Amino acid sequence: MSTHLLNLNLRVWRQAGPNDQGGFKTYRLNGVSTHMSFLEMLDVLNEQLIAQKEEPVAFDHDCREGICGMCSLMINGQAHGPDNATTTCQLHMRRFKDGDTVTIEPWRAAAFPVLRDLVVDRSAFDRIISAGGFVSVNTGNAPDGNAILVPGVRQEVAMDGAACIGCGACVAACKNASAMLFVSAKVSQLAILPQGHPERNARVINMVAQMDKEGFGSCTNTSECEAACPAEVSVAHIARLNREYLRASIFAET
C-alpha cells in the first residue's frame, strides 16, 4: 500500500486540570502518514505543539498493541474510533481522509473524572475489582495441573469474559455511563470457573455495590457497550451477572 499524506483538522478537548472548565481547541496537522497509528499521529501533534512552545496534549497509552487497556479516546463520537473490536492504538490513519476534521474527547462519566486533557481517572474500576474480582488461593507448593476439571466449553465462556481489558469503552459508549459490561465480564469469568466459587455470592453483591457507589449509571440493555467493546465482550455476560445477583441475593446462606 502506498503512503498517502493527510492534512487534518484536529478538534481536541483541552483541560488543564480536574477543576478546569476545559474546551475544544482546533489544530491543523499536515503530512500525516496513513501508516501511522492514531496515537503516533497524536505524538506528531505533540512534537508540533512542543516546537510551538505549547503544552502537549495529555493522553493515556501504554502497550500500543491492544492488550493493556490504557488507551481510550472518543474519536468522532466513537469509543476507540470507528473500527469494530479495535483499541485506539490499533486504529490507523488510513481510516481517515485528507481534509477530515477529527474530534477527540475524553471518556465522559461522573465516575471517570478528567485529570487533564484526554486523560481520565479510571481507578473506579480498580476499586470494583478490589471489592470482589479476585479468587483466594493457597500458598505453598504449586497444585497439580488439571487437578480441578473444567469442561472446555466453560473455559471458553470464562475466557470470553476474561478478554476484557478494562479500558472503559463500555462506560464511555453507554448513554447511561453504566459499567455493567465491565463488571459482568469480571463477575462472569470467575462465576463460571470452580476456582471462583468460594467467593461467588459475596463477589457479585460487593462488586455491584461498589459499582453503584462509584456513580455509574444503570443498564437499559441498549447493547451499545457490546458494539463499542474492543475485546468483543458480549452482553450475555450482563444477563449472567443479573442471574448471579438474583442467586446470591435470594439463595445465599449469608
Place this chain on the structure above:
Amino acid sequence: MNALLRILSLPAQLLTKVPGLGPFMKVLSTTVGQKILMAITGLSLCGFLVAHLGGNLKLYAGEQAFNDYAHALHSLGPILAAAEVGLFATFALHIGLAISTTALSKVARRKDYAIKETKQGIFILPNGGASNWMMLTGVLILAFLVTHILDMKLKANPGVDYSVATNAEKVIDNEFHAVKAVLSTPLNAVIYITGIVALGIHLSHGVRSALQTLGINHKRWNLLLKIGGILFAWGVAAGFIGLVVWAMAYKG
C-alpha cells in the same frame, strides 16, 4: 439541572435506605435490583395488557356478549377494586423507577459528548432503535393512559356523547355503546392509535430487555426471544388498533 436530577433520583435513593424490610429491599437497593423490579413490573403490565385485550376482543362478539363481560367484571366488586389498586401500584412502581433510574443515569454521564455515534447496525427507528425511545414512548403511554381512564372509566371526556350508552335513569349501563362512542370520534381515534403505537415501540424493546434483566439470555434462545418479543409487542398493538378501526367502521 443537576439539582432537579437529584430531586428526581430521590425515590431510588430512598428505596436504598428503607430499613427493616429485610432481604427483599436489599435485593432492590442497587441499580441491578431496581432494573430487576422494572423488569418484573413491566412484564406484569404485559400480562395485564393480554388480559385487557382478551376481554376487549369480546367487542367483536357483539353488544350482548361485551356487555355481559363488562357486567361480570364490574360485579366482582371488591376483588376488582383490589386488582385495580395492585395495577396502579405496579404502574406507579414502574414509572417511578423509570424516572429515578433515568435521572441517576443522567447524573452518571455528567457531561455530554460533542459528537456521539454508534457502532451498532441500522435500526428502523432513528437514534439507536427502540431502546433509546423508552422514556419518550413511556411518557406518551402515560399521557394516553390518563386520557383512556378519563374516557372509558370515568366517562368524563367532554368531546364524547355518552348519551347513547345511558339507560332511562341516566346511568351509563351499555359499555358497548360507550366504547363505540369514545372510539368513533376522529380525534380520539388519532389519540388512541398514537398511544398504541407508542406502546408497540415501548414493548418491542421492553419485553426482550426485561428478560435480559432477569438473566434470560442464551445463544440457543436469543433469536427466538428477540423475534418473540417483537411479535408480542406488535401483536398486542395490532389487536388494540384493530378495535379502534372496528369502532370507526361499525354501523348500527
